[in-house]
Amino acid sequence: MTAWTDAAHAQVDLAAVLGRQRDRESAARTYARSFPVVPVHAEGLRVTGADGREYLDCLAGAGTLALGHNHPVVLGAIRRVLDSGAPLHALDISTPEKDDFTTALLDTLPPELAADCRIHFCGPAGTDAVEAALKLTRTATGRQNVLAFTGAYHGMTAGALAASGNIAVREPLADNGFNVTRLPYPYDYRCPFGVGGPRAHEIGARLVESLLTDSHSGVLPPAAMILEAVQGEGGVIPSPDSWLREIRRITATRGIPLIVDEVQTGVGRTGEFWAVQHSGITPDVLVLSKAIGGSLPLAVIVYRSTLDSWRPGAHTGTFRGNQLAMAAGAATLRFVAAEQLPARAASLGERLLTELRVLQARTHCIGDVRGRGLMLGLEIVDPTAAPDPLGARPAAPELAAAIRTECLRRGLILELGGRADAVIRLLPPLTITDAEADSVLNRLGEAVTAAERGANR
Template sequence: MMTDKVRINTFDAHGNNESYLARQAEYESNVRSYPRKLPLAIAKAEGVWITDVEGNQYLDCLAGAGTLALGHNHPDVIDSIQSVITCGLPLHTLDLTTPLKDRFSAYLLSLLPGQGKAYCLQFCGPSGADAVEAALKLAKKHTGRSGVISFSGGYHGMTHGALAVTGNLSPKAAINGLMPEVQFMPYPHLYRCPLGIGGEAGVEAHSDYFENLINDVESGVRKPAAVILEAVQGEGGVNPAPAAWLQRIRKVTAEHGIVLILDEVQAGFARTGKFFAFEHAGIEPDIIVMSKAVGGGLPLAVLGIRKHFDAWEPGHHTGTFRGNQLAMATGLATLQHLTEQRIAEKVAAQGEWLKDRLRELQARYPVIGHVRGLGMMIGIEIVKPQAEPDRLGCHPADGELAALLQKKCFEAGLILERGGRHGSVLRLLPSLLISTQELAIVLDKLEQALLAAGQQPV
C-alpha cells in the first residue's frame, strides 16, 4: 500500500503566530516554558537571525540556550549532515564505533587538558542532565562514598540526581525523595556576595569555608564522593567563579581524593573566550561534563574522564542514543570550525567590547545594576535603584522589570532569556560567530526595550 511521505517545507506554513501557539497549547503539556515568554512560531533561521511564520525577523541571543555555537544552519553543519545521509552510514549505532565516531573522539580528546592524554570519553544519553547523572554515579562508584557537594545558584539538569544538585528550588517543589546526602555551599558572587563581604576578602572567605568544611572532623558532613560546579554559572545568572576560589577547590579535592566534576554544558566550547571555562583558572578537572555545543546543534552528551577514575565495568551505564552519528558529524564540524578559525580569541575580544558598551548603557540607565560574564556569555542584572541598597551597595533585584524588558526586547526583535535570582538577569548567549555590527544591533534593541519599559536615561 502506498502512503504519502511526510514533506517538510517551511513555506507551507499557514496561519499566524497566535494560531500555532494555540495549537501548541492544545497538543503539549503545561511544562512548556519558552513559548510563554517568546510567543512565536519559527519558519526559518540563518546565522543569528530567526524568521517567524508572519515574516517577522528577530536577532537570536538565545541560540538554543547556547547550543548553536555556529548559529542557525551554518554551511559546515549542513554539509556534515548531508554527508552522513548520503554516505550510507547508519544514523544510530548504540556504542558501536564507526570511522566518523573514531574521528570525532580523537578530535574531541585533543581539545581536553594535556591534549586528552590522561582522559577517556564516555558517550551518554543525549542531554547534559544524562551526562551529569553518569558523572555522579561514576564518582560514587570510584570512591565508594555517597555524598556530593554542590553550590547555590548552580544548574545541572532536571533529572532526579541532576535536580538534587541544582540550586533552584522552584522545580524541586513537591518532588520528594531527591538524591540524598547533597550538601550545598555558597558560590562566590561578583555582585551579591552571599557572605556579605565582597571583593577579594569575600573570595578568600569562600575558599576558607570550603576547605574547613572538608577538613573539620566536626563539620557534620561526611567526606563526599564528588564536588560538582560550573566555572561560569549560566542559569544562575551568568556568574563567573573567581580563579583563586576554583584553584583552592581543585587543591582540596585532589588532596582528599574527591572527584571534581566541572559542568561545561553551557560554558564550554569557546563560549567564554577559552575553549573550556575552567581554563580561566588553569585547573584540570577529574570529570568534564559536555553537551549542547559538542553536538553542533544536535543531541549529544559526553564525559571526559581522567583514566584513573574510569571505574566502570562493561554495561554498567548505558543509553540508547549515545551513538548519534549525525550529532557526531555536526559536532566534529563545529569543533573544527571553532579551533581552525580561532573563534575563542574572537569571542574573548568581543566579550570585553560588549561589556564596555553595556557599562556605558548602565551609566545612563540606573536599573542596570551589574554587567558581568565572559566572552559571549553575558549577564545584565536589573535592579530597583530607588530602593535601599544593602551594606555592599547593591540594590534589590527587580525580576518584574526584567520580565517586562524581555517582553519589550522581543517586541523590538531581540530574543534573549532571563536567569538568576528572581529571574532578574537578562542573559546574552548568541552564536559565537555573531559580528560586532550585529552586537551593536543588540545594544540598540536593548535600549529600545528600556525606553519602551518606561526607563529614561539620566
C-alpha cells in the same frame, strides 16, 4: 541572508499553531511562554517567524548553537553522513563518525586531561551526562555525598536536580534520596558573606576546607564536588580564577574528584575553548553537551582513566550513538578551533561588557553587568529601593520580564535567569558579526529605556 521561500510554511496560521501548542503540550513548557514566535527559517543569528518578522537570536538554543543556525559547516557534515548511507543509529558500537568525533574532541581538551582520559557517551542531554558523572564518581570512590553550590544548575533528572540550587524546581522533589552538601558560590554582587571581592573568595574557599577537615562539621566524605566555572542559569556568574584554583587544590589534596559542568560554557563560549582554561585547572571529570553536537543532541563525560571502574553496561543510553550529532559536532569543534572563535568571543565579549556598562550608567535599573566572552548578564534591580551595605538593590523580576518583552517587540530574542529571574542573559552565536552585535546593543538599550519608562508611569 538567503530569502525564505518555503511555500508550505508560508501558509502557517500563527495563532492556530500557538493555540494547538497551548492545548496539547504540558504546563511545564518555558520558552514558548516567553516567545510567541513560530520559527520557520533560520540562518546564523537571524530567525524568521511565520509572521514574516525577523529576529536576532541571542538565546541560540540556550548556548547550543555555537555557530548559529544552519551553519554551512554543520549542514555539510550532516548531508555527508545522510548521503553516505551510513547508519544513523549505532548504540555504542564504534563507527567512523564516532572515531572522528573523539579525535576532534581530544584535540581541544586541556592537555593534562587529554593525555590520560576516557570518554563516555551518555544519553542525548546535558542532564544525562551529569547523572553519569555522579554515578561514575560514586562508583569509583564508594562514597555517596556530593558537594554542590548555591546558584548551580545541572539539569532536571534526579541527581542533577539534587545538585542544582533553584528551590522552586527542587522543592516538589526535595526528598529524592540524594545526599548533597550545599556550599556558597562566589557571587560578588550579592556576596553571601557580606564583604565581596577577593576577601569573600578567600572566606568561601576556607569554609570548604573547614567543612572537609572538621570531624564535627556533619559533612560526610564526598564522592565528588560539582560546579560550573561560569554559572549560567544561576545568573551568569563567573567564578574567580583564584577561587577555582584554590578549590582544585582542596579537592585534589583530599582525593575528591572535581566535576566541572561545561554544558553551557564549553566550545569557546567564555573566550577559551573550555572555561576551566581561564584558571588553568584540570578537573577530574568534564561534563559536556549542547554545542559539542553542532546543534544536535549529544552528551559525553571526559574523565581521568583512574576513575574508570565501571563494569560493562553500568551506564547506558539508547541514543548515545547519534551519528549525525557526532559528525556535526566534530565539524563544529574543528571550525571553532581553526577560526579562533574563542579569541573572537573574548575580544567581542570585552567590547560588549564595556558597552553594556555604558548602558548601565545611563539607565537606572541595571545593578550589575558581568560575564565572560559571549556569556553575558545584566542584573535588573529596583532603582527606587534602598541598597544593602554592599550597594546591591533588590531584584526586579517584573521589570526584567518587561525588558525581555520590549526586546521581542524590537526583534531581539534573549532570556532571563538568576535569582528571581531578574538577570538578562545574552548567549549569541560565536559567529555574530560586529554589525550584528551593535544592532543587539541598540535594541537592548531601547528596550531597557522603554521598560523603565513604562515602570515609572
